[in-house]
Amino acid sequence: MSDNTNRNSTDVAETDGGVKTETYLDKEINIFKPATPFMRDHLRVIWISFAAWAIVVFGPTTAILFAPELMTGTTVLGGFPLHFFITAIVTPLGALLLSVVYAMQRDRLDTKYGISHEDEEDAEPGAVAADGGEQ
Numbered sequence: 001m002s003d004n005t006n007r008n009s010t011d012v013a014e015t016d017g018g019v020k021t022e023t024y025l026d027k028e029i030n031i032f033k034p035a036t037p038f039m040r041d042h043l044r045v046i047w048i049s050f051a052a053w054a055i056v057v058f059g060p061t062t063a064i065l066f067a068p069e070l071m072t073g074t075t076v077l078g079g080f081p082l083h084f085f086i087t088a089i090v091t092p093l094g095a096l097l098l099s100v101v102y103a104m105q106r107d108r109l110d111t112k113y114g115i116s117h118e119d120e121e122d123a124e125p126g127a128v129a130a131d132g133g134e135q
Contacts, residue, residue: 031043037113038109038113038115041109041112041113042106042109045102045105045106045109049098049101049102049105052098053095053098056090056091056094056095056098057091057095059086060083060086060087060090060091061087063083063086064083070082071083071086
């Protein structure tokens with residue numbers, strides 16, 4: 001493997017919207033001020049997913065605080081209280097759905113910015129990896 005300091009600019013792979021990899025890796029990571037377009041888009045997906053997760057996970061508990069009669073007095077599927085049904089069935093399914101949506105959004109971003117996740121043995125010999133190293 002060659003040293004990154006000895007590499008000329010044509011040997012460095014371009015990724016993340018044309019930002020040179022070495023420049024990209026030198027950027028400080030700050031979740032409130034992303035350094036690159038990929039980071040900005042990825043953090044947007046993460047923050048939206050986090051907000052949706054908080055609603056899915058803490059929503060039923062919060063609903064019991066604000067509407068206890070509705071949540072405990074309503075029955076579904078043959079006698080289960082609504083709060084039990086939502087907590088036991090809807091919340092885990094919501095978390096699973098959020099995982100699928102996150103994976104799809106991340107794949108969309110990878111395609112948009114030309115990020116490949118192929119195995120090392122599938123890559124061409126001597127090719128430059130997305131992080132600037134050799135594969």
